[in-house]
Amino acid sequence: MSLKSTIIRTGLRAIDWSRADIWLAPVARGDGVILMFHHVRPATFGAFAPNRLLEITPEFFETVLQMVQSAGFEFIGLDALPERLAKGGSRPFAVLTFDDGYRDNAEHALPILRRHGAPATFYITTGFADGHGRLWWLELEEAIRRLDRVIFTHAGRDFDLPARDDAEKQIAFETTYWRLRGGDEGTLLAVIADLAGQAGIESRLLTKGLCMNWDELAAFAANPLITIGAHTVSHPMLAKHDDTTAQFEIVESRERIAARLGVPVNHFAYPVGDPGSAGPRDFALAREAGFTTAVTTRPGHVFSGHAAHPHVLPRVSVNGLHQSRNTIRSLLSGVPFMLWNKGRRLNLD
Template identity: 30%
Template sequence: MADKNSSPKIVVLMYHRIDIAETDPWGLCVSPENFEQHLQVLKSEFNVIGTEELLRQISAKRIIRNAVCITFDDGYADNFIHAKPLLQKYNCPATFFITTGLIGQQKQFWWDELGNMLLQTKQLPAFLSFKIVNEIFEHHLSEPLLTTEMRRLHKQWKYHEEPPTDRCELYLKIWERLVVLSYEEIITVMGTLKKWVSADLLEDKRSFPMNDFQLNQLKVDPLFSLGMHTITHPDLSTKKSLSQLKEIDGSKYALEKNYGIKTNMLAYPYGRYNQSTIDVVCRLKIAACFTTDQETVNADTDMKMLGRFQAFNWKGEFFKNQISGWMF
């Protein structure tokens, strides 16, 4: 019997943004310079395949060695501006999972906007009190004025680290409450927070969702494919089955109706799902679903729970070592 550890494995990479941000608590940004180094490594050391080829190999139970697959979540405009030309330059296929209800909106995704407000605004009121659904949330801010040192700490801070400032702690507290809400509830809370901040936010349009023109440009290039990422990016594991069905099926319908794309691939927002989610995707006959579980793909992988590895803002050599560690 063959050693399972010696069987060929595919590493599926997950990117979000190809850009540089003032603050990035979730590590979503990879600079264009480092992303190009990633692609150089992939082309010289590995076999880059598209997600359709990935599914074919799993179905046939014939996995090629050294294979890597590139995916992007959310549908940020910088994917079109920065990632697309580099992927074309190195002839690397990629799949973009699109949050269809936010296409073309002229504002940031809510988690980025929240970070912009709390981590980058120069002066905040010292006291915050507002309603989050049925909860009265209150917080006394110990550091209302953003100092140069705080700005430096915010730029370096990642969510899994101890919050270096009161603002970082506040960001996590509010994020944890918002992530389980409906999109309508999130927008209501964000509107309240904007009034509290009472300052103009510096928004970079590259951090907005892609628009119709950009998605249509991606669609016509055979290197690229588009997949579902729901309508409003909810935590599916906290939603009832009917709500999950509407989010997933609505995303599928929007891609087909508005862009002529018949897709059978989904990436779970936040990588979160439950048995109800699996039941829904089976009912909708979705062929492949991608998680954020750090697991390689092999011939026996359940196609409703395909693992992925997040690529961070690493230099090329470190990136190469990471992939080799995951694969071998």
């Protein structure tokens, strides 16, 4: 999907050939790993599925949990992470995290978590639970699925992209997605709203169809394995917004979740979470808002050095494009991230 995923995929293949995961793991593996998931649901997509990286099947989720355990990792909840980092442990730890609050998490992931007795943290975007937040990356996919041409103007340039078959739709999605993601978020939302309108897509129906509402979340959060974290109000790329907006998004999501669900909300996930979406200003805001930890999508294992930087925690994405045992073995080894981070254990700026 991106240059980054191409590099990681190439790295994974290279590791597979050389089995570097075996001989480099003692150096590369961290004290633990925070795994990131989005959708867990049976595969139903066709050839055009540009967001497929964000979903894995329940069967593969079960495989991941089994592999994590047999590789010697201990499942811990996020509440236990700071102390674990400070004191260390005899075994590496694994923390399971899910972003956005999708209904399939309750339907398909929770039964598997229960079978393994594995705790997990679910980061909730309050606007999605309200039913009006915008899953813009899915709106864009759905719009391009329905349209034959993708016509928009961005930064003074007119685009007219053919989208008659799956191959053309894929190119149209990639072009539109990366063009918009590189710019300001208001324009991104406006262009996608226009395309969704042309395609007859009701954005709220998409959100309500996929995300848990507050009643569902209340039932879900009652399970002792589950920790609820915050993931802002409207899912913005925080670093692109002014201080007031970023602070509101972080603080308000915490207060709203606490008020609606009556649970402590001590953990935060930066939406999108790459360096262009969450930077040092946002890490400081998450700390000032009182969160104990905050996770990015910067790839990497967690090392003891992160104890001093609990608001810039890296994660390992379990990517729907690579649902294989070899991939999971490589991810758990830490080797792809040692290469990706050029040997740096902490990636903080």
